[in-house]
Amino acid sequence: MGKSTLFNRLVGKRLALVDDQPGVTRDLREGEARLGDLRFTVIDTAGLEDATDDSLQGRMRRLTERAVDMADICLFVIDARTGVTPIDEVFAEILRKRSEHVILAANKAEGAAADAGVIEAYGLGLGEPIRLSAEHGEGLNDLYSQLMPLADGYAERARQDAPETDVTLTEEEAEAGAPDDPHKPTEARPLQVAVVGRPNAGKSTLINKILGEERLLTGPEAGITRDAISLKMNWDGVPMRVFDTAGMRKKAKVQEKLEKLSVSDGLRAVKFAEVVVVLLDAAIPFEQQDLRIADLAEREGRAVVVAVNKWDIEDEKQEKLRALKEAFERLLPQLRGAPLVTVSAKTGRGLDRLHAAIVKAHDVWNRRVSTAQLNRWLTGMLEQHPPPAPSGRRIKLRYMTQAKTRPPGFVVMCSNTEKMPESYTRYLVNGLREDFDMPGTPIRLHMRSQSDKNPYKSKKKSTPSRLRKHLGKGPADKK
Template sequence: MFKLAIVGRPNVGKSTLFNRLVGKRLALVDDQPGVTRDLREAEARLGDLHFMVIDTAGLEEADAESLPGRMRALTERAVDMADASLFLVDARAGLLPQDATFAEILRRKGARVLLGVNKAEGRQGADAAMEAWSLGFGQPIPLSAEHGEGMGDLYTALQEAMQEHEAQAAAASQPVADDDLEAPAGDAEGDGIEPGAPQKPIQIAVVGRPNAGKSTLINKILGEDRLLTGPEAGITRDAISVEIDWAGTRMRIFDTAGMRKKARVSEKLEKLSVSDGLRALKFAEVLVVLVDADKPFETQDLRIADLAEREGRAVVIGVNKWDLVEDRNGALKLLTEEFHRLMPQLKGAPVVPVSALSGEGLERLRAAILKARSRWEMRISTAKLNQWLGEMTSAHPPPAPGGRRIKLRYMTQAKTRPPTFVAFCSRPDELPDSYKRFLVNGLRRDFGMEGTPIRLNWRKGENPYEGKRKKR
């Protein structure tokens, strides 16, 4: 699919235009410059044109080792990935020296460039569009990403770029003579082999405190520096998703902003970043809660894990920076015991040591993710459930408040993801929470659902004789 990268200085409206093209508020938007730091990619539509669009960080002149310098390198990489670049300038600010500098960078890269003049409402926009001719990219396109103006002109320019790209791709492909073609094994006519339906990617979110190594871990899984990383805490702002075939399994992995204690989050932008991460958490199937091996299971780590359980997501605990730990066997045992003690509602959740820098433990992490998702999707037949319920109540009968025994009549599984059960009993309001937890723990233990959030709802069973007068 055709790829379009939106590039330009900070605060020219790249993310606003990105959101308009994809039809959703995916990218964070704020008045202060430099909000976007990572590359965000999504499917876009303009009229009958379908393409991929990449939102990028603002181009700034800075030292290569600094954070702005690393952001610029990532943006230049997006230009290399894309089939065309939409270079945005700001009509209100006019052309600045940085615009000319970055125009020269785009020319050196030989990129196909469309020139957009954003915030071009009114007479000021027309003047800025005339000035933008000096950049040498042909006719500028006056736009208002916020109000949706100029989308027709953008459609025409984008359609021409896509047609030119298709023509070049067709010319580059060399025709092959029929005699040179060899049918691969299994492709002979009449085999009757048809490809199966495409597998949906598993949705995974990596969450944790700032500077736990979330982006570094995802880059190591991808095998490339796709996400912005560095020693500074809180680099990631948007919840960025990347899709990968990880050893034969399609996965979509969300990188999220670090979550600090609520009392410490005061800036509006950080609140937006955390909200974006929470939204990714709600759409994920498996949450990898990444903790630091030096400071594991601090209060905020446990709050994040508890939030995952309350949202009903499968949970895997990743212990990062494992390459710095000396007594590994003893440390892993202690960490596992401590987590199960602190989070009994997630007892049995896998605790996987990893090193985001060296890649150690990635295969174990992948196996733990698949196993956690399998438990999360588990379904138990009604017959097995009721046989199990009978054995549990025989071994440990429910209490008898007021001298009358509470009767557990029936149990069934209502849904999966997470496993949700409905139990019918004579007086559910009088059943103690301790007995309810006893049954939930028994479900985990006896059906292999350790570490999985379980929902057990209670209903009052119908008594066929209730309300009827006793006959003499």
């Protein structure tokens, strides 16, 4: 039909996956759309399937029906080149009953081949169809003309229902409400969290449990999620945007074009995130693919939280937990100290611990240490374990400062940087983690060369001209 293509056109970004085959979209995806001077939220749906049972198609249909009930306006898209099908007529009847405002759009309407399909669309009883070409951006002016009067009505209703917001604060109240941390999550800039893992680890089920509603499509089938769906929520007072991603299999097993698109979409979500939750299956934790996913998040410089799902069906919990922690420290030394949390997406147990771990990981990721503290610490580290002396010349570490946060990045000015062994750099990084309470977060430490040479050594000392004249070495003596 081209619903996702139209969605991407309206939001001005390629957020939704698009492919030639039907049924690519399965979840509800929201985006902030712009059409002329209109600003509105648009939801891309899975499409109405002709199934009402508990099959995957039936669950997709129920999710789409929920979106219809939530929406103020429904845009019913048909394929103008195919014409009106019997299933289109069934869904037109459903929309007439469930939605107050329905706009009919005949997509792929460019060219004479679509004329017959557009004429057929009148028979659906939903008014005059808009001729659209989502791929080429045609017909959007007609869509604007139909949306504008409806949008004006909703804007007026929202103004009447809006609570009082113009409240004057005292000086004390204003000072108390001022944010101390510029990176503290707000409604405008929520904390970005990506949930990643192998297929069927329970990512969508976990996010549904956090939301408290069945917003994402779930089921026993592996690989249901295809898009990286982002959802805004307020989780225990912390504004967050959580990305549900497609399960990531080994590269050799990913053959279909659609799965490649899904995995690349998930990788992009990791790059957008601030905290990455790596979700493992308690029955088969720390498989090779889990380790690759966690390592990817660390290399991208994201704060990492490891969550072990399906903990409710574990019998020997204490013994299993000890084994998990031992395996984590051994297999992922680059994430030393990162939180490992056990959860059950099905029952909701452990979600409070997961929330606390995400908030702390974000705080550590934004941590800043003063230069004075760092240099006092560096002096102590050098006394405890001096740097090596290759070829009899000791490497000198003179000065240290923090250059960045998100993740914490430090610069050390030293001599002979090319001869600094990796083991000594690891010694400093581990010391930073322990002494400044930065567990788990990626730490970047750069050695910057500082020359031992005296910059004035090669310059000849010049005698001032007045002194030269007094000594009889003025210009007159050269004659």
